[in-house]
Amino acid sequence: MSGYGTAFSLLRAQAGDAWRDYTRHAFVEGLKDGTLPRAAFLHYLRQDYVFLIHFSRAWALAVVKAETHDEMLAAVATLNALVTDELKLHIGICEAAGLSQAEVFATKERPENLAYTRFVLEAGYSGDLLDLLAALAPCVMGYGEIGTRLAAETTSDSYADWIATYAGAEYQEACRAAGTLLDAALIHRLGADYASSPRWDRLCRTFRTATELEAGFWQMGLTP
Numbered sequence: 609m610s611g612y613g614t615a616f617s618l619l620r621a622q623a624g625d626a627w628r629d630y631t632r633h634a635f636v637e638g639l640k641d642g643t644l645p646r647a648a649f650l651h652y653l654r655q656d657y658v659f660l661i662h663f664s665r666a667w668a669l670a671v672v673k674a675e676t677h678d679e680m681l682a683a684v685a686t687l688n689a690l691v692t693d694e695l696k697l698h699i700g701i702c703e704a705a706g707l708s709q710a711e712v713f714a715t716k717e718r719p720e721n722l723a724y725t726r727f728v729l730e731a732g733y734s735g736d737l738l739d740l741l742a743a744l745a746p747c748v749m750g751y752g753e754i755g756t757r758l759a760a761e762t763t764s765d766s767y768a769d770w771i772a773t774y775a776g777a778e779y780q781e782a783c784r785a786a787g788t789l790l791d792a793a794l795i796h797r798l799g800a801d802y803a804s805s806p807r808w809d810r811l812c813r814t815f816r817t818a819t820e821l822e823a824g825f826w827q828m829g830l831t832p
């Protein structure tokens with residue numbers, strides 16, 4: 609059990625090797641032991657700022673696709689946290705790492721970044737909240753899992769702040785809230801036996817593709 613809900617555990621298990629390739633990517637192992645080159649980390653941070661803008665748009669779409677007040681509350685809370693706090697926090701992290709605001713704002717979006725965020729948005733545009741959440745889940749829960757493992761296994765202080773952010777209680781609570789939203793949204797639309805629904809295979813495929821695109825994002829990070 610992952611602790612992020614029943615549906616996430618099922619989706620994670622069916623993603624198989626793709627999940628492992630994402631959460632144990634060489635970039636992640638470099639964060640863990642401090643061997644990740646600084647230039648790669650700064651390049652990743654700049655791309656991640658652009659990523660967060662589109663990710664915020666995807667959570668705004670989740671508000672649009674919500675069908676219950678609880679779903680609206682969960683989506684609007686994440687959207688607010690992203691736009692009000694996380695984007696600002698990210699600029700602060702970049703500045704502390706030696707990147708000016710001007711540099712961050714001028715970042716040219718890499719194709720791997722574009723592919724991932726537009727895949728997520730398209731899943732939401734053409735589908736319902738389930739399609740959108742299946743595409744969003746690897747991002748939210750993957751970082752929660754990576755943060756927890758790295759906090760336990762790290763052998764270096766180089767990226768301690770980054771690890772502490774995702775291992776921290778606040779972020780772990782956000783992962784559990786996303787898991788609760790996903791479980792409830794599935795039951796609301798497909799019933800308790802949602803994994804037997806004809807839609808389940810497609811949701812699994814969407815989750816797996818988003819997982820592969822996360823691994824592609826790490827790989828992009830290694831090539832500034």
Ligand SMILES: Cc1ncc(C[n+]2csc(CCO)c2C)c(N)n1
Nearest residue numbers: 656659663686694747748751782825
């Ligand atoms: C490529 C990439 N994937 C995942 C995250 C993690 N993340 C994105 S938004 C958010 C807040 C809650 O949804 C978190 C933790 C990231 N930063 N960059």
